[in-house]
Amino acid sequence: MKNCIGKDLSKIPMPVNFSEPLSMLQRLTEDYEYADILDIAAKMGDPCEQLAYVAAFTISAYSTTSDRTGKPFNPLLGETYECDRRDDLGWRAINEQVSHHPPMVAQYCEGKQWNCWQEFTMSTKFRGKYLQVIPLGMAHVEFTNSGNRYSWRKVTTTVHNIIVGKLWVDQHGDMEIIGKGKAAGIKCHLKYIPYSYFTRDSQRRVKGVVMDKSGKVKWIVNGTWDQQVEIAKVTGNTGTPSNPIYETGASIVAWKRRPPPEDCEKFYNFTLLAAQLNEPEPGVAPTDSRLRPDQRLMEEGEWDKANQEKLRLEEKQRAARRQKESEAELAAAEGRPYDSYKPIWFEQTKEDNSDVVHHVYKGTYWNCKEKQDWSMCPDIF
Structure with missing residues (x-):
């Protein structure tokens, strides 16, 4: 570990012993554990009140990190993960690893009255005693009945006591959730x-304010990222502009963490949803994380075999990359165009008037699943 200090850990192969038997694609799907908050937010007519509930939803995504210190598996390029919980939870999500260096996940989730999408990429800083994960991608939610849209970037996660002592996780920093579309300005x-x-x-305290288009504070958000969040409507201000003292109405509990399952410390401190994510399911794409052999072997306790499989998969990925690089060099030498890697389920586009590349869901995954047409999927396992 000491040789890794100051390096980007995403480029350093780690044995499965540091991991939990879920991939980063599955871990990101856990953001929707409390998606019922978005169902409530969709019914709100006042965009400021709606944004207060969206804030509670963004905070709820951190609840499992308070006692989860296992590292998720780094997805292979082209790896996917689907989670269709429309029957019981009312949403379904599709994730794809769209880039390997830098590692980037694109995700699209459909609810009853909302759609959520995000790109997750990060930089890491390893300083010996602690590891910092700084998210770089943006997340968005759009409510289909109103056209209100909100965007945010996740805060920094720090894992302490990497070398000595008990690992523990902290979240810190500022998060801005910006209204767009019909909610622009708040x-x-x-x-x-x-x-x-x-x-x-x-x-583990989080506090914040929701402001309207004129910058006036309308709602107060207060709570902890590992237990619960309360929101309250501002009714007056008895302080000064530089030191406001807000009067509020009754607090509403916008989110409360469900108690973890009994004996969860015996299975990586997983919540019920996390424990269900790697359940084998027929009919998924051949690139789905549940079919990944090293992860499955680790879940079954075959540690040595899991490490051997991990090395095999990483070498297979490196060989595929070397082949692509030699094909690109040959094409450049012959003066013909060469198509670089393109994701299967997402499309790279540039944002209006900028060079910022982002990934838009093509909308084809669930149709292909219905037909069981996986002909476009790469062989990665």
Whole structure:
């Protein structure tokens, strides 16, 4: 580990012993554990109140990190993960690893009255005692009945005691949730307060405000990212512009964490949803994370075999990349165009008036699943 200090850990192969038997694609699907908050938000006529519920949803995505210290498996290029929970939870998601260097996941999730999509990429800083994960991609939600759209970027995650002691995780930094479309102009500012030995306040605290188009505070958001979040409507301000003291109506519990399953410490501190994510399912794409052999062997306790499979898969991926690079060099030497890697289920596009590349879901995955037509899927396992 000491040889890794100062390096980007996403490029360093790790044995499965550091991991939990889920891939990053599956871990990101856990963001929707409390998607019922978005169902409530969809019914709100006031965009500021709606944004307060969206803020609670973004905070809920961190609830499982308080006692989960296992590293998810790095997905292979072209790896996918689908999760269709429309029958019981009302949503379905499709994820794809669209880039390997830098590692990037594109995700699209459909609810009853909302659609969510995100690109997750990150930079890591390993400093010996702690590891910092800084997310770089953006997440978005759009409510189909109103056209209100909101965008945000996740905050920094720090894993402490990497070398010695018990691992523990903290979230810290500022998050801006920006209204777009019909909600343009309103925003929410959330502050994740870092852990401190010297505070009398509760740890893992998050506090924030929702502001209307004129910058006036309309809602207060308060809580902890591992337990619950309350929202309250502002009714007045008895302070000064530089030191406001807000009066609020009754607090509403916008999100409360469900208690974890009994004995969950025996299975990586998984929630019920997390434990269900790797359940084998017929009819999924051949690139689905559940079919990944090293991850499956690890789940079954075959650690040595899992590490051997992991090395085989990584070497197979490197060989495929070398082949692509030699094909590109040959095409350049012969002066003909060469198509670089293109994702299967997402399309690379540039944002209006900028060079920022983002990935848009093509909308074809579920139709192909219905027909069981996986002819376009690469052989990655």
